[in-house]
Amino acid sequence: MQQISRALRRERERAGLSLSELAKQAGIAKSTLSQLEAGNGNPSVETLWSLAVALGVPFSRVVDPQPRPVRVIRSGSGPTFGSDHASFTSTMLSVCPPGARRDLHLITVEPGPARIAEPHIPGTVEHLIVTNGRMLAGPVREQVELAAGDYACFPGDLEHSYTALLPGSSGVLVMEYG
Template sequence: MDRTTRPEGSPVAVIAAALRRERDRAGISLGELARRAGIAKSTLSQLEAGTGNPSVETVWALGVALGVPFSRLVGEATPTVRVIRAGEGPQVRSQQADFTGTLLAAGAPQVRQDIYLIELEPGTVRTAEPHIPGSVEHLVVSAGRLRTGPVDEPVVLEPGDYVAFPGDVPHRYEALAPHTCAVLVMEHP
């Protein structure tokens, strides 16, 4: 399938529609959103057209620039009962590290909590830019070992360990063992 014929409901199509919807809601131009997010206007134009292939960093930057949670840009409306099988669900990969985030559930606008399954491999560190002011990240490691937290205060977690830290400061994720996996709950104000 070529880049111009993405099926409706594909992660890229969902992101494209969400970007147009949220940019219209915010009442800002394509150029202004690109400037706020620190990306090229041509890149944003491709993403809104559904022909780009955004990294997790790009989508986070756009969410922060729009003042919306990441999940609002990558998730679709969910039915009453929802099952996501292992290896399925909307996934976004990092450009910086072997890091994949899968949105499991997006909170309703009044709840502002999103749940992700993150999978990482050793070798590189994923550094995340600050999210919406007041954001908090909650992580529980299910497999492997993970060094995470604010860049100036990381902690090492083993399976079953939990950590909460501010998501509105630069923070990091680093797998210390193969097949590291964690559940991440993003809490937004």
């Protein structure tokens, strides 16, 4: 949480926004943003995406994991963010290094309500490889059914969703920012 706190404050100040301005643009309460910048709270993936979009930065810039020359993330560890609306988690595997514009996530999805993702920053493209189970994924009106080993590429700057069709569904998601 301290990394997120530092990253949010850094990116808000870089953008020249007040707490009130950023909270309004992200559609969250000013008190929520204040708590997050103070290192308190447990933000959902939706809250962090909203802040990243409002700041005009890749998701990884608001979670700010520290890079290392050799980095291993053991299964079940790493910075993980859950959804408020679906059985969906995202674990940040690799962040966008300076000069690059991509993030790498491991996602897990369980049957139930779809994880509806609001549009990300303009030019975002998502690359999804299903590693286990079956999912319905893609732009809200153009979802495709994917099985283990299938790959799909779709615009991330449109509203899109992820729905598990089998328990234990998972995949690798590459966020490519335009």
